[in-house]
Amino acid sequence: MVVYALVATFLPVIWVLHRIFAIPAHLRHLPTVPLWPWVWSYLTAKPDSYRCQRFLLPMRDERGEGLIFHHILMNHGKFVKDYPDNDTMFIQLIGTHSVGLATGDDWKRQAPIVKQAFSLPVPIPAFVALVRSAIDVVKHTTTVTHDQGQGQEDAPTHTVRWSELAQRIALDGLGIGLIGHNFDAVRTRSSFVEDYNKLMPALASPPYVLFPRLERLLPRPEVRARMDRFVGSLVHLLHAKRDNPGDDIMTFLLNNKELSEVELRDNMVTLFIAGHDTTAGAMASFMYFLAKRPEIQQACRSEVLRVLGPTADPTQAILGPDSLPYLHACIHETMRINPPASFVVSRAAQTDVVLDRYLVPAGTPLVPNIHAMHHSARVWDEPEVFHPERFLDANGGAADLRAGATSSSSGGWMPFVTGPRKCPAQNFALYEMRTIAAMFLREFEWTLPKGSIHENGIQNSFFAFSLSMPYDLDITFRPLRQEGESGAA
Numbered sequence: 001m002v003v004y005a006l007v008a009t010f011l012p013v014i015w016v017l018h019r020i021f022a023i024p025a026h027l028r029h030l031p032t033v034p035l036w037p038w039v040w041s042y043l044t045a046k047p048d049s050y051r052c053q054r055f056l057l058p059m060r061d062e063r064g065e066g067l068i069f070h071h072i073l074m075n076h077g078k079f080v081k082d083y084p085d086n087d088t089m090f091i092q093l094i095g096t097h098s099v100g101l102a103t104g105d106d107w108k109r110q111a112p113i114v115k116q117a118f119s120l121p122v123p124i125p126a127f128v129a130l131v132r133s134a135i136d137v138v139k140h141t142t143t144v145t146h147d148q149g150q151g152q153e154d155a156p157t158h159t160v161r162w163s164e165l166a167q168r169i170a171l172d173g174l175g176i177g178l179i180g181h182n183f184d185a186v187r188t189r190s191s192f193v194e195d196y197n198k199l200m201p202a203l204a205s206p207p208y209v210l211f212p213r214l215e216r217l218l219p220r221p222e223v224r225a226r227m228d229r230f231v232g233s234l235v236h237l238l239h240a241k242r243d244n245p246g247d248d249i250m251t252f253l254l255n256n257k258e259l260s261e262v263e264l265r266d267n268m269v270t271l272f273i274a275g276h277d278t279t280a281g282a283m284a285s286f287m288y289f290l291a292k293r294p295e296i297q298q299a300c301r302s303e304v305l306r307v308l309g310p311t312a313d314p315t316q317a318i319l320g321p322d323s324l325p326y327l328h329a330c331i332h333e334t335m336r337i338n339p340p341a342s343f344v345v346s347r348a349a350q351t352d353v354v355l356d357r358y359l360v361p362a363g364t365p366l367v368p369n370i371h372a373m374h375h376s377a378r379v380w381d382e383p384e385v386f387h388p389e390r391f392l393d394a395n396g397g398a399a400d401l402r403a404g405a406t407s408s409s410s411g412g413w414m415p416f417v418t419g420p421r422k423c424p425a426q427n428f429a430l431y432e433m434r435t436i437a438a439m440f441l442r443e444f445e446w447t448l449p450k451g452s453i454h455e456n457g458i459q460n461s462f463f464a465f466s467l468s469m470p471y472d473l474d475i476t477f478r479p480l481r482q483e484g485e486s487g488a489a
Ligand code: HEM
Pocket: 099, 100, 101, 111, 174, 178, 270, 271, 272, 274, 275, 276, 278, 279, 282, 339, 340, 341, 343, 344, 345, 346, 415, 416, 417, 420, 421, 422, 423, 424, 425, 426, 428, 429
């Protein structure tokens, strides 16, 4: 009797799971990852980098992945962005009418406007002021330790949860660049920042990501309320911008009469979400790799001190890749080895198509994987090694990116992807990162604290929606000069 009851209970569950996850008959000729370990990796909240290393990279030697990757991204009319249905709260948050998810004529109308907005001068002086605040926060952090190592007798050091501070810096950077608003997240805790910080992990909860319908079966009113409050705050700022225009991105978009109210709302939220954890992830990873490689950190610092001097404010001209090629190379190498977005929104082929040697039926979701591309031994020499020099030319200048790859046909470096739908904010993000990196290099030396969970390799948190962000990353900073001193060591 008990056996019958168990069978009657579990058979339907197994049947439903099979229906959800089984590979459809028309796709069974394609190579596959092991299904259940893959699903399990989501349920146990493993990061994308783990899935890529464990399941995708072992398949790489068989595939012409670079060419397929390029082909899909360059032909965005044939491979159209294809996102999950509106059941996911994440899609409800960012909306479907922004440049990020629009397709066809809607995208063609919006893309040039957004691109033009990002060609406005990057607000370097405001970034500089922001980084000064962050430096101040580090220096006044209460977890001061005394480091007796490296000949620096009893030098005070400050151990900071850098993965969080990087997020707060990124939020303020976006506030400044997008709406000319200072959230002051670096120094203060506001309900807006709290809502935002709690919202994203809730939306990325593994069961809800795997089974979006749970949102209907087991609704989460507190998460929805948080989301509504967060969006309400952004919309409020957007409306206030009409009466108080500036030289920021949203003012530019508001002045363009071609964007509807809903498009403005969706773009505002999308730009925030698209720009926040990506930039924070890149900055967190940068500190990590330079903490692990003090000789690279020192070479970077020497370049910054030589070009920028010990105290002058960085300017846009001086922060360019040609002035600081080694710093530029370190940031590029960081974003190669731990790309902040590990894969892109899926694309659906509009007709049956042959990719490499496989027939892919129309409508099949295709997800180019940036992490796999960046770790392909067919594209990169020693892909697992942090080696910034791959982005320098023979004279030590900033190399053409394609020269970083051993196979020039594949391009290789793609944290912002490539093609018509590449990230419009690449320049904005790179200038912001160079400002932060240059000013921190001048101010501090840094290491991983003893016992760091990242000692044997960077640990990314589970973050649905493709983001790679080191978690609980503490960094120990040692000031290179005392208050009031004018030069770095
Ligand atoms: C290190 C920082 C960043 C990285 C690594 C990054 C990466 C990417 C990637 C990989 C895509 C392509 C997504 C896809 O096709 O599915 C993308 C698109 C996009 N990004 Fe970024 N991004 C960064 C910063 C930003 C910032 C700061 C903003 C805005 C303030 C932004 C706004 C956008 C938008 C609007 C798109 C969609 C473009 C389109 O579909 O036409 N990103 N980004």
